[in-house]
Amino acid sequence: MLQNAFDPAVDGQGKDVSRRDDLISRLERSSETGRALIGEARKRNVRIGLSDEVGAACGLYRSSEKLILMNKSYDDDMLLPNLAHECRHSMQDIDAFAPEHSVRSAITITRAKEADAFAHECAAVFEMRSEEVGVYLDFMENNPEVFRPFVQAYNKNGSLDEAKAAAFEAFYTDETFVKTYDSRTVSFYEKGMKPGKKEVSGRELCDKIAPYMTPDFFNRDSARRLAPEIEKRLAPLTGKTSAPSVVKNRCAER
Numbered sequence: 081m082l083q084n085a086f087d088p089a090v091d092g093q094g095k096d097v098s099r100r101d102d103l104i105s106r107l108e109r110s111s112e113t114g115r116a117l118i119g120e121a122r123k124r125n126v127r128i129g130l131s132d133e134v135g136a137a138c139g140l141y142r143s144s145e146k147l148i149l150m151n152k153s154y155d156d157d158m159l160l161p162n163l164a165h166e167c168r169h170s171m172q173d174i175d176a177f178a179p180e181h182s183v184r185s186a187i188t189i190t191r192a193k194e195a196d197a198f199a200h201e202c203a204a205v206f207e208m209r210s211e212e213v214g215v216y217l218d219f220m221e222n223n224p225e226v227f228r229p230f231v232q233a234y235n236k237n238g239s240l241d242e243a244k245a246a247a248f249e250a251f252y253t254d255e256t257f258v259k260t261y262d263s264r265t266v267s268f269y270e271k272g273m274k275p276g277k278k279e280v281s282g283r284e285l286c287d288k289i290a291p292y293m294t295p296d297f298f299n300r301d302s303a304r305r306l307a308p309e310i311e312k313r314l315a316p317l318t319g320k321t322s323a324p325s326v327v328k329n330r331c332a333e334r
Contacts, residue, residue, distance in 0.1 A: 096129075096130045096152065099130060099152075099156070100128060100129060100130055100150070102156070103150070103156060103159055103160055103163055104118055104128065104163070106156075106160055106212070107160060107163055107164060107204065109211070110207065110208040110211040110212050111164070111203075111204040111205075111207035111208050112207055113164065113200060113203040113204045113207055113240075114163075114164050114167075114204040114207070114208075117164050117167035117168060117171075117200065117204070118163075118167060120167070120170075120171055121148070121167045121170050121171075124146065124170060124171070125146060126146045126147070126148060126167070126170045127145075127146060127147045127148065128147075128148045128150070128163070129147070129148070129149055129150070130149070130150050130151075130152040131149040131150070131151065131152060132151075132152055132153065133149075134149050134150075134151045137151060138150070138151050138154055138158055138159065138162040139151060139159065139162040139163065139165070139166045140166065141166045141169040141170055143169075143170070143175070146170065148163070148166040148167065148169075148170065150162065150163065150166070157212075157214055157215050157218060158218070160208075160212065160215055161201050161204060161205050161215060161219055162201070164200055164201050164203075164204035164205075165197045165198065165200065165201040166197070167200075168196060168197045168200040168201070169193065169197050172193050172196065172197075172288065172289050173288050174189055174193075174280075174284070174285075174288040174289060175189075176189035176190045176193065176265065177268060177273065178276070179274070179276050180276035180277070180278040181275065181276050181278050181280065182275050182276055182277055182278060182279055182318070183265075183266070183269050183275045183314060183317050183318055184279070184314075184318070185278060185279050185280040186265050186268075186269075186275070187262055187265050187266070187306075187310075188280055188285070188298065188303075188304075189280055189285070189289075190261050190262075190264075190265045191251075191252065191258060191261060191262070191303075192285045192289045192290060192298070193289055194251065194257070194261050195247075195248045195249075195251035195252065195290070196248060196289050196290045198223075198226050198247060198248075198251050198257075199226075199230070199244040199245075199247040199248045199251075199290070199292075200244065201219075202219075202223075202226060202227050202230040202243070202244070202247045203230070203240055203243065203244055203247075205219045205227070206227075206230060206231060206234065206243070225250055225253065225254045225257075226247050226250045226251055226254065226257075227247070228250075229246040229247055229249070229250040230243045230244070230246055230247035230250075231243075232246070233245070233246035233247075241292040242292075244290075244292050245292050245293055248290060248292075248293060249297070249302075252302055252303055253302065255307065258307075259307045259309075259310065262306065262307065262310045263310065263313075266310060266313050266314060266317070269317050270313065270317070275317065275318070281295070282294075282295030282296065282297065282298035282299060283295045285298055
């Protein structure tokens with residue numbers, strides 16, 4: 081049952097509202113990235129609430145409702161980074177499952193959206209390292225494949241965008257992450273959803289999801305490779321078994 085999902089700027093009553101407001105305050109107080117993400121969510125009238133109906137997920141964003149739900153059974157130190165992650169999802173202005181998109185474009189877009197959300201989650205947690213030490217250490221322990229490249233890149237050059245780009249790329253090297261989201265995407269079409277024919281471009285992915293990335297990244301084999309079992313499931317949906325499709329372009333690297 082959904083409880084206490086209100087606009088972040090609206091006061092409420094009850095322990096769930098108090099808990100939610102405390103999480104929002106902690107994120108704004110401990111991280112500049114977190115403060116910016118919450119601020120943008122407010123501008124977009126995104127509601128944030130605690131719920132016991134999100135399955136095993138730590139949190140999720142329902143774009144059709146402009147609603148972020150956090151799993152009330154999780155510890156607050158786990159919900160804090162996830163709040164940044166879900167806030168970022170609320171800002172990604174492209175729908176993977178728009179009727180015009182092909183199945184492979186849907187896979188490509190979903191991957192990019194998750195990688196971008198993780199990159200911003202990494203940025204928020206990194207900025208918490210002094211004030212939220214426990215959150216920082218737990219996140220490093222639970223997400224070393226993505227977080228460690230972020231920290232290394234930032235320590236090398238002090239650029240938040242380059243650190244986010246490192247985390248973004250690292251997401252694609254984690255087979256468990258990628259396969260999980262690819263499988264979820266394909267399942268929508270296996271249940272009868274009709275795919276379109278539009279192939280998303282690298283430029284569009286940069287413009288609408290990850291402006292700190294370069295278009296050519298999305299044409300690399302590392303960004304397009306599919307697990308054999310995903311290839312097999314795609315065959316009856318598309319008649320092909322090639323990698324996710326991205327329209328190549330001649331945009332220069334930034």
